[in-house]
Amino acid sequence: xxxxxxxxxxxxxxxxxxxxxxxxxxxxxxxxxxxxxxxxxxxxxxxxxxxxxxxxxxxxxxxxxxxxxxxxxxxxxxxxxxxxxxxxxxxxxxxxxxxxxxxxxxxxxxxxxxxxxxxxxxxxxxxxxxxxxxxxxxxxxxxxxxxxxxxxxxxxxxxxxxxxxxxxxxxxxxxxxxxxxxxxxxxxxxxxxxxxxxxxxxxxxxxxxxxxxxxxxxxxxxxxxxxxxxxxxxxxxxxxxxxxxxxxxxxxxxxxxxxxxxxxxxxxxxxxxxxxxxxxxxxxxxxxxxxxxxxxxxxxxxxxxxxxxxxxxxxxxxxxxxxxxxxxxxxxxxxxxxxxxxxxxxxxxxxxxxxxxxx
Amino acid sequence: xxxxxxxxxxxxxxxxxxxxxxxxxxxxxxxxxxxxxxxxxxxxxxxxxxxxxxxxxxxxxxxxxxxxxxxxxxxxxxxxxxxxxxxxxxxxxxxxxxxxxxxxxxxxxxxxxxxxxxxxxxxxxxxxxxxxxxxxxxxxxxxxxxxxxxxxxxxxxxxxxxxxxxxxxxxxxxxxxxxxxxxxxxxxxxxxxxxxxxxxxxxxxxxxxxxxxxxxxxxxxxxxxxxxxxxxxxxxxxxxxxxxxxxxxxxxxxxxxxxxxxxxxxxxxxxxxxxxxxxxxxxxxxxxxxxxxxxxxxx
Numbered sequence: 198x199x200x201x202x203x204x205x206x207x208x209x210x211x212x213x214x215x216x217x218x219x220x221x222x223x224x225x226x227x228x229x230x231x232x233x234x235x236x237x238x239x240x241x242x243x244x245x246x247x248x249x250x251x252x253x254x255x256x257x258x259x260x261x262x263x264x265x266x267x268x269x270x271x272x273x274x275x276x277x278x279x280x281x282x283x284x285x286x287x288x289x290x291x292x293x294x295x296x297x298x299x300x301x302x303x304x305x306x307x308x309x310x311x312x313x314x315x316x317x318x319x320x321x322x323x324x325x326x327x328x329x330x331x332x333x334x335x336x337x338x339x340x341x342x343x344x345x346x347x348x349x350x351x352x353x354x355x356x357x358x359x360x361x362x363x364x365x366x367x368x369x370x371x372x373x374x375x376x377x378x379x380x381x382x383x384x385x386x387x388x389x390x391x392x393x394x395x396x397x398x399x400x401x402x403x404x405x406x407x408x409x410x411x412x413x414x415x416x417x418x419x420x421x422x423x424x425x426x427x428x429x430x431x432x433x434x435x436x437x438x439x440x441x442x443x444x445x446x447x448x449x450x451x452x453x454x455x456x457x458x459x460x461x462x463x464x465x466x467x468x469x470x471x472x473x474x475x476x477x478x479x480x481x482x483x484x485x486x487x488x489x490x491x492x493x494x495x496x497x498x499x500x501x502x503x504x505x506x507x508x509x510x511x512x513x514x515x516x517x518x519x520x521x522x523x524x525x526x527x528x529x530x531x532x533x534x535x536x537x538x539x540x541x542x543x544x545x546x547x548x549x550x551x552x553x554x555x556x
Numbered sequence: 557x558x559x560x561x562x563x564x565x566x567x568x569x570x571x572x573x574x575x576x577x578x579x580x581x582x583x584x585x586x587x588x589x590x591x592x593x594x595x596x597x598x599x600x601x602x603x604x605x606x607x608x609x610x611x612x613x614x615x616x617x618x619x620x621x622x623x624x625x626x627x628x629x630x631x632x633x634x635x636x637x638x639x640x641x642x643x644x645x646x647x648x649x650x651x652x653x654x655x656x657x658x659x660x661x662x663x664x665x666x667x668x669x670x671x672x673x674x675x676x677x678x679x680x681x682x683x684x685x686x687x688x689x690x691x692x693x694x695x696x697x698x699x700x701x702x703x704x705x706x707x708x709x710x711x712x713x714x715x716x717x718x719x720x721x722x723x724x725x726x727x728x729x730x731x732x733x734x735x736x737x738x739x740x741x742x743x744x745x746x747x748x749x750x751x752x753x754x755x756x757x758x759x760x761x762x763x764x765x766x767x768x769x770x771x772x773x774x775x776x777x778x779x780x781x782x783x784x785x786x787x788x789x790x791x792x793x794x795x796x797x798x799x800x801x802x803x804x805x806x807x808x809x810x811x812x813x814x815x816x817x818x819x820x821x822x823x824x825x826x827x828x829x830x831x832x833x834x835x836x837x838x839x840x841x842x843x844x845x846x847x848x849x850x851x852x853x854x855x
Contacts (some may be wrong), residue, residue, distance in 0.1 A: 240739040368727050394600040395810040399824050424812025428819040465744040467773040475573045476744035551817045
């Protein structure tokens with residue numbers, strides 16, 4: 198039986214700026230089930246981060262939540278409880294949810310750590326924030342435990358150090374340790390490996406996966422790197438211009454992508470195993486979201502766009518009961534369009550390899 | 557060897573820190589770039605790849621070694637003639653297009669600056685014409701000439717950074733992480749643009765990056781750098797198909813690919829080394845120009 202931890206319904210977020218009101222998130226819906234990793238992917242400016250900030254109760258001065266619900270289910274002493282994070286007071290979010298039930302890992306570990314404070318103190322503060330009653334001995338034990346949990350062997354040495362004395366990968370491990378200090382049930386990772394080297398990135402991804410399995414964590418993982426998505430996600434939401442344009446399991450998205458934007462994203466990642474003369478690109482740039490969007494926001498960049506794409510927003514068409522895409526190409530009346538050949542070849546090859554491995 | 561546009565022999569770049577200590581950022585690095593070819597330099601952060609680029613273009617003065625650019629020695633003290641040649645014929649594209657463009661200058665003036673300095677004999681009209689042509693080459697329309705860098709998106713800024721470089725018609729372009737700050741879709745656009753320009757102008761390129769998939773796409777030869785040493789170098793396909801050095805192998809297995817099944821089965825190959833392991837080791841030729849550092853940790 199799948200337990201839903203987080204359910205976002207019709208979330209709309211606007212930012213007031215001097216250039217006008219930016220409709221950063223234009224009505225998104227998705228669920229995160231227990232033990233799942235849901236990836237949000239898309240170019241910068243697609244509303245990935247804007248859509249998770251309200252979950253953490255992070256409110257910027259110019260941010261307005263136009264509509265929506267964020268239903269979060271968690272265990273309390275009195276059993277299971279579901280709250281709408283947009284309805285409860287910021288104080289409640291701060292005292293009961295943030296850091297305890299939901300924790301976040303950001304892209305740049307240097308800015309999320311205090312440069313003037315030793316590692317042990319930073320972790321201790323986080324532990325104390327979620328369990329104020331803890332005594333000194335237990336606290337020290339817990340700090341060491343957390344450092345070891347994130348795969349740091351010489352915890353005794355590391356805890357005495359300052360952030361600048363650690364490498365980027367080590368710092369990100371410390372940030373993860375702090376995130377885990379309150380024993381959260383939902384972890385939000387916003388581009389946690391983007392600034393890191395590939396070898397370190399691979400290790401941090403493995404760490405997140407290990408922790409997730411052992412603690413049955415649910416994870417929302419924001420990234421623009423589809424290779425990372427393939428590595429870590431169980432479900433994928435592809436975002437464009439503040440909307441989810443395709444959603445499905447990782448297999449759905451990588452083996453049977455349906456939205457031309459997903460095709461474009463997949464294609465523009467060069468394949469190490471196959472040389473092409475010229476990389477496929479997605480022409481143009483993301484639209485100006487201060488202007489109202491008519492039809493499909495992706496239409497002007499979409500070489501497969503139909504006339505209707507410029508007039509009417511496509512609904513989510515069902516591919517199967519866990520795979521949906523918002524493109525008129527899936528309408529019964531639409532002309533049949535084949536996915537780009539480069540991608541088709543790549544998918545066929547992947548399928549063959551998967552079969553060969555399975556035998 | 558006559559068609560090598562750049563030859564780097566035993567380049568060392570040390571930086572003193574404090575009174576007694578020295579950081580050996582680049583230690584005994586050698587490689588060649590043939591004219592019109594792209595040489596990819598890959599490695600983790602802190603490996604010295606950016607330093608190599610900066611030493612070659614003489615933002616630093618190399619501590620030791622030879623850098624021969626179109627037959628001219630440019631590692632030592634530079635006379636006027638060599639400085640001028642170097643500043644004209646070798647150009648650099650930086651990682652962060654925001655901090656490398658003057659925020660108080662208009663795009664047109666930024667692109668024109670090199671011409672103002674090195675080609676004072678050109679008339680105003682000629683310069684203007686070249687700037688417009690260059691904007692077109694990098695896919696920006698002429699209205700951009702009067703805009704400021706902060707009004708542009710990251711991809712557009714990097715195009716300005718490229719226009720500024722290409723207008724000098726350089727023989728060698730050093731692209732230092734030129735695409736890492738950009739979105740995937742924009743990365744592909746910029747890489748295609750660089751390749752088109754190269755085809756047209758015949759410029760050679762030193763492409764410094766940590767994204768191996770992109771490096772593979774654009775480079776004909778690559779050098780893998782670790783802890784200030786090149787541990788493996790040769791034709792790109794050769795290195796990707798038959799990596800020899802354990803560090804190269806660990807890098808290659810770590811590239812995330814868009815195949816969820818393969819990704820989930822992936823075994824990482826872990827590799828640790830210390831700087832002293834690489835000192836005074838020689839490169840062994842495995843044939844076809846495939847060289848690997850004989851560091852004793854593999855057989």
